Amino acid sequence: MVVTMRQVAQHAGVSLKTVSNVVNHYEHVSASMRSRVLTAIDDLGYQMNVTARNLSTGRTGMLALALPELQLPYFAELADAVMDAADDLGYTVLIEPTAGMRTGELEVLRSPRRSMSDGLIYSPTALREADRAALSVDFPMVLLGERALASSVDHVAMANEVGGRMVTEHLLAQGCRRIAIVGAHDAETGAGSLRQRGARSALEAAGLDSDVASAGAQRWSRETGRAAVMDLLAREVRFDGLLALNDAMALGAMRALWEAGVDVPGQVRVAGFDDIEESRYARPSLTTVNPGRAEIARRAVQLLVDRIEGRAVEAAEYQVPAALVVRESTR
Amino acid sequence: MVVTMRQVAQHAGVSLKTVSNVVNHYEHVSASMRSRVLTAIDDLGYQMNVTARNLSTGRTGMLALALPELQLPYFAELADAVMDAADDLGYTVLIEPTAGMRTGELEVLRSPRRSMSDGLIYSPTALREADRAALSVDFPMVLLGERALASSVDHVAMANEVGGRMVTEHLLAQGCRRIAIVGAHDAETGAGSLRQRGARSALEAAGLDSDVASAGAQRWSRETGRAAVMDLLAREVRFDGLLALNDAMALGAMRALWEAGVDVPGQVRVAGFDDIEESRYARPSLTTVNPGRAEIARRAVQLLVDRIEGRAVEAAEYQVPAALVVRESTR
DNA sequence: GTGAAAGCGCTAACAG
DNA sequence: CTGTTAGCGCTTTCAC
Numbered sequence A, B: 001m002v003v004t005m006r007q008v009a010q011h012a013g014v015s016l017k018t019v020s021n022v023v024n025h026y027e028h029v030s031a032s033m034r035s036r037v038l039t040a041i042d043d044l045g046y047q048m049n050v051t052a053r054n055l056s057t058g059r060t061g062m063l064a065l066a067l068p069e070l071q072l073p074y075f076a077e078l079a080d081a082v083m084d085a086a087d088d089l090g091y092t093v094l095i096e097p098t099a100g101m102r103t104g105e106l107e108v109l110r111s112p113r114r115s116m117s118d119g120l121i122y123s124p125t126a127l128r129e130a131d132r133a134a135l136s137v138d139f140p141m142v143l144l145g146e147r148a149l150a151s152s153v154d155h156v157a158m159a160n161e162v163g164g165r166m167v168t169e170h171l172l173a174q175g176c177r178r179i180a181i182v183g184a185h186d187a188e189t190g191a192g193s194l195r196q197r198g199a200r201s202a203l204e205a206a207g208l209d210s211d212v213a214s215a216g217a218q219r220w221s222r223e224t225g226r227a228a229v230m231d232l233l234a235r236e237v238r239f240d241g242l243l244a245l246n247d248a249m250a251l252g253a254m255r256a257l258w259e260a261g262v263d264v265p266g267q268v269r270v271a272g273f274d275d276i277e278e279s280r281y282a283r284p285s286l287t288t289v290n291p292g293r294a295e296i297a298r299r300a301v302q303l304l305v306d307r308i309e310g311r312a313v314e315a316a317e318y319q320v321p322a323a324l325v326v327r328e329s330t331r
Numbered sequence C: 001g002t003g004a005a006a007g008c009g010c011t012a013a014c015a016g
Numbered sequence D: 001c002t003g004t005t006a007g008c009g010c011t012t013t014c015a016c
Helices: A005-012 A016-023 A031-044 A050-057 A073-088 A102-110 A112-116 A129-135 A160-173 A191-205 A222-234 A247-259 A277-281 A293-308 B005-012 B016-023 B031-044 B050-057 B073-088 B102-110 B112-116 B129-135 B160-173 B191-205 B222-234 B247-259 B277-281 B293-308
Strands: A062-067 A092-097 A119-122 A141-144 A154-158 A179-184 A214-216 A241-244 A269-271 A288-290 A317-320 A323-325 B062-067 B092-097 B119-122 B141-144 B154-158 B179-184 B214-216 B241-244 B269-271 B288-290 B317-320 B323-325
Touching: A005 A016, A005 A031, A016 A031, A050 B050, A050 B112, A062 A073, A062 A102, A062 A112, A062 A293, A073 A092, A073 A247, A073 A277, A073 A293, A073 B073, A073 B092, A092 B073, A092 B092, A102 A112, A102 A119, A102 A129, A112 B050, A119 A293, A141 A293, A154 A160, A154 A293, A160 A179, A160 A191, A160 A241, A160 A269, A160 A288, A160 A323, A179 A191, A179 A222, A179 A247, A222 A241, A222 A247, A222 B277, A241 A247, A247 A269, A247 A277, A247 B277, A277 B222, A277 B247, A293 A317, B005 B016, B005 B031, B016 B031, B062 B073, B062 B102, B062 B112, B062 B293, B073 B092, B073 B247, B073 B277, B073 B293, B102 B112, B102 B119, B102 B129, B119 B293, B141 B293, B154 B160, B154 B293, B160 B179, B160 B191, B160 B241, B160 B269, B160 B288, B160 B323, B179 B191, B179 B222, B179 B247, B222 B241, B222 B247, B241 B247, B247 B269, B247 B277, B293 B317
Parallel strands: A062 A092, A062 A119, A119 A141, A141 A154, A154 A317, A179 A214, A179 A241, A241 A269, B062 B092, B062 B119, B119 B141, B141 B154, B154 B317, B179 B214, B179 B241, B241 B269
Antiparallel strands: A288 A323, B288 B323
């Protein structure tokens, strides 16, 4: 039999409300009342039923975080950062995996489970232009990504385009002249296209061919990076630089280059994007762009909580600055 | 204003109960009733309030999963596997990070948030002998790990000891004679000590020194692996084989060896434990033990759900078999 | 400062 | 097969 607040009240000889006040750290409770209640709680081993409180308050204290999958290291690290940030503000994170698929991403917006969280941090990767309408939701949400898709929603964007340009300029400065890009997919929007656009602009500014070769990939994993390089090699594409649109692919690419006997950075310099921890330990360690993950997480959570708690005014947009991290793979 | 079931009922001209029946796919509802209700739901844009249902049923449909942090790749992959398994049975996973600390691990058992999930999958790493009592809980729980700590709770264990022995025997078979072990901590229980015990038994069986050198580590990360090897090297310990008690440390160790100009597997063969995805892409790819993560996740979820739904009888224990995965780092 | 009563939105007997 | 009636355990006016 589970102990309820009412029983605690009885045991302590006070009213229900008093127990509630104590439990919720309400200011004006006499010390004696408080300690009486506390003792009763202890005696009975009372534990608050959070679900009941949720129903009563209309809040759950949970933030949903929608992302493709934790197996992709970037998202695991992001999730960790979001959990930390949420915890600081007294919220818990509920991770909603979308498998990086459009259906999964739309599902998150509509599932009844949505009502179990007070708001949503949403990082869509597969949504299309046609899904724009789905983003007009009536609950607190902040989008991780560009303003492109929905304009009237809070956004926290990373510097994809600038980052893409920076890292490409670095490759150029290191002497690369034929840079292959790995991970492009034909989405007209999203991180991929922006990073790519940044890269192209750097190449064009240097008067170089901005389309040496690109290998696409839907899922940005080590495996797709590896496959992309094997494809480039099979097609005998020549390149002296390789920009993978995220670190996981870059790591897979380096593996494939090594298997093929291509020296990095000797014959090909390789760079990625995301600055996941793994990149620091790779052989060679990977040059990449640090998108400011912790800052993104903090901003997103703060924005969402402001909205939930009614402090937000109009749709905000933050752009978190990126930083180039030069390591062995491009030296 | 949010739409409730009552309003749907009114709009459809039926009773509350009928709407509930339809929404919950209750068998015996006439087709006409059903479609009337469905139309009303559609008209009004009704969305079930899951919290209210939770309070009413006493269930939340959520399973809590306590683990150190998602930044450690093994746990990210485990979380993914648990989420998949839970999803198959109609449950959602709520991840509870413990930071790998005793206080965090105890907190999970006591926090009021506990009542937001129907059960707990618990993978303690820092609990001590003295905490045994804390594991006598009155809610459904399955422990990931050995029976050592609590005997009357459902367990799903991986083959730590056997795995440790297998991988060590492999190192020996490859000619290693002085094997250093990385990651030992002095816990008398837990995965580390078991893997180590397996390793020692293999060494002793071969008549070799089972205590060449070991470097401890509390947090089993790439960084601690790297630091451990730097320490061994600084102490000029000689070894021709290195067993890290998990892959992350092995990867960090390989990085340190490379930095020190030690060839793997030429001068030192390296092996890990966990078979995380990253190990397949490392240079050289890492020999390791596959503990059957997916199977562990499936079993744990199944066991927990059985208990939650009242199908479980007495405390069960599963031991999932491990498999040696030989790769370049020991060839 | 503390108590009584009315819900929060849904489920589940139990009738009908 | 459908409707009525109580709760689930907590919060929250609003009196006292």
